[in-house]
Amino acid sequence: MQTHEDTLLEVRHLKKYFDVKQSFFHHDKVRAVDDVSFSIRKGETLGLVGESGCGKSTLGRCVLRLLEPTGGDIFFKGQRLNEVDMHPYRQKMQIVFQDPYASLDPRKTVSDLIGEGLDLHKLYADRMERQEKILSLMKMVGLSEYFYNRYPHEFSGGQRQRIGIARALSVHPEFIVCDEPVSALDVSIQAQVINMLEKLQQDEGITYLFIAHDLSVVRHISNRIAVLYLGRLVELADSNELYKHPQHPYTKMLLSAIPIPDPDKSAQRKRVVLEGEIPSPLNPPSGCPFWTRCPHQTKRCAEAFPTLKEVAPGHFAACTQL
């Protein structure tokens, strides 16, 4: 993968290991993210999918250095982010969390919550300007100005997620990590938020790293998709390409497990049912982490993690069979 001119964020060989105390004399490492590399182009949405425990949320936090990576490099607009003061970058890089209930301070009003970022980065000249900015942000995410002095508990899930997004937008970020932003919402509300995120991208040119476990949502919103399994990047491709021609056996199974809301298509489809469950990240299989569940396993799979190969232009997969 070479760096393009329009690359906004690049991650090389990123690792995040957590120490887990097994006993007094024995520590284990959980390789939550292991040797992951990718880049995101300006204005695009990179989807990050995988099942629980695959390290997708950890990866999202490492990219912003909300968690300190154990190894590897992060570049934002060509600047290496490791070991620098993140304060100036916090304004450019934001995060929206999954749980709109837990991530908002219940004692602050909507205007305080949205204004926090403005205050922190001193983005206004006087109180009038602050208020104007907050109101325009509220309008942008579809919150009536009538809510200006309300508290988070007075809002529904979808509205709270809008507040969360307005907070992230307040500092004019160029890049937002969306960590399961619609997973806690009902479908009709989910669609409202997704459309809003897409509109913001068109209008403001924001780049997203969109983390989710709902594969149909990820496909809808992403230009490209990265698939993680036990901390490893196993496949990366344009979203249509990935869904039409998945290469990695794990991706194939993941896709075939998506329920299709159409009885005829659902009945026609042959499902590759994935046997077993994700092994414990504490004790991952050697070599390719997927081989224990893989229908095409060979001896070679257990030996070493296969490198990512470019199987088609822009389509990478890591499997010994390719």
Added chain:
Amino acid sequence: MAMFEKILKRVLLAAVSLFAIITITFFLMNIIPGDPFMSEKATEETRAILIAKYGLDKPLIVQYGRYLQNLFHGDMGTSYVLQKGRAISTIVTESFAVSVRLGLKALIAAILIGVPLGCIAGLFKGKAADGAIRVISAIGISIPGYVLAAVLMLVLAVNLKALPVSYGKPGGEVMPIIVLAVYPTCYLMRLTRASILEVLGQDYLKTERARGMGEGRVIFIHALKNSLIPIITYLGPLTASILTGGFVAESVFNVPGLGRYFVNAISARDYTLIMGVTVFYAALIITMNLICDILYQVVDPRIQMA
């Protein structure tokens, strides 16, 4: 075995904490102005002799070293002031036996009254019984021990003459036990109530009901066992605090227990006794917590001792 290793680790940690407590107490104690012999009706000369005799003229660090050395050999020294010449170990064991006799009775009373009443309050949330129990526990928790002791003494002993004023006479144990038991009883009520209420909202009780289990089984087998977990965790520190926390009750009612000795030892600057009681208390609390952790693990299969 992992379990053995974990216990060993906890014992090692306990030894480290004990050592830290000894060290801190030793130096803090010496910061207090005065010395054990300031109240002796003696000349400066005899005081100097006494001080030299017990080695208190040596640099602190030397005294400290010697104390540790003796302690390591099981020798806690003798009392300087209160019971001059008697071995600290004897004083501590004798007076602790008194405290234990009172404390265990208070503890049992607290558990037998507090846990069932807490259950009742939780199960009948919002009803009259719950209201009454909540008011009682609020009062019991907020009333200071010495106030309670004074009120009891005034009403039961002085006015009604129902009970003797001082410890040692028949019935003399009753008031100290009440003073010791009120706070833990009320605290247990509150804790049990909160715990029951939390468990009653848990999904697995709904599962049990969906399986056709009767309310008796749902409440007494499933809800109760789950709600006992926080109570068991609290019992360790509670036992330790009842056994060690008798300062007020023992002083007011003149019980010759360890708590009273502790208070008196501090005011008399009886260095070896202060150290002796502290070491003993610390060891006791640490042991109680350890036992509790092990017990906790037996009840709750999810807990792995850390």
Added chain:
Amino acid sequence: MINTGETTEKETLLEVKDLKLSFRIQKKLVPTIRDVSYTLRRGEVLGIVGESGSGKSISSNAIIRLLPENAVIEGGQILFDGQDLLKLPLRDLRKVRGRRISEIFQDPMTSLDPLFTIGYQLNEVLKKHTSLSREEREKRSIELLRMVGINQPERRIDQYPHEFSGGMRQRAMIATALACDPELLIADEPTTALDVTIQAQIIDLLKELKEKFHTSIIFITHDLGVMADICDRVLVMYAGEIVESGDKRQIFNNHRHPYTEGLLRSIPDVDGDEKKPLVPIEGNPPEMSLLGDECAFARRCPYAMNLCARKRPPEASLGDGHTVRCWKVFHEEQAKEGMRDADT
């Protein structure tokens, strides 16, 4: 009674009639289930779909009266095999729960008592509802675990829930629910808390078990994809009422209610070549306590007319078991009928 094979196939197992249920909130009764009626046949999988607060869980938990304390059943009948469960004393209802009607829940992590082994919990159910001996119960427990796809059941039977992964716990949960061969299984969002691949496994398991034991299933979910996969018939619930019901092809391919349409247009297409824009339903679900005699969906409905804000639409039957509660559809059907009348 003599049943021919055909009638057993279509025999009604459960009939819910005009169920009305409210919640007592600060001394006021807030209607939560409004005139819900449906039937479930033996061996059928009935899906109930709706968003949070639509009453989908409450309406099915009401069948075995597994309700919060402040729930008040205000009317209706729940006929299970001809017997009104609402009139059944709790004592007798407990003999139905877990034996003839079982339920599995959304979160396998919190739905099994953490302090008792899986074996204990299976034994508990068997002991309550069967006359099997202790040895027979143990044998049956192992058999049940094997049936739901748990490996080494002899060993796992002595393990606690926390020693099982999420998927395995849900399997264990299903094993306890099926222990007494129930005629009806209520599955309350059984896969919502699971990963997609595990979800697929659990759905396949439920389908397989249904084929094997001919159990009727009420499957509650908010995931239309899951619904299309497992259900025969679907109820769409909104604000405590059934707004549309029918077999799954009617619901997915021939839906008439604007809410059903809105739901289906809100979800991204996984399969198509072209990216279709999502059409969300604007606004939020209504506050149940403020709902009067109007169509509950009127304020979010793109087709709302004056009438919709004034009067609650009746349930219109479109034939073949397809019902819709919507004024627009009601008028369209009337117009059709009128034309038919004019023809004759």
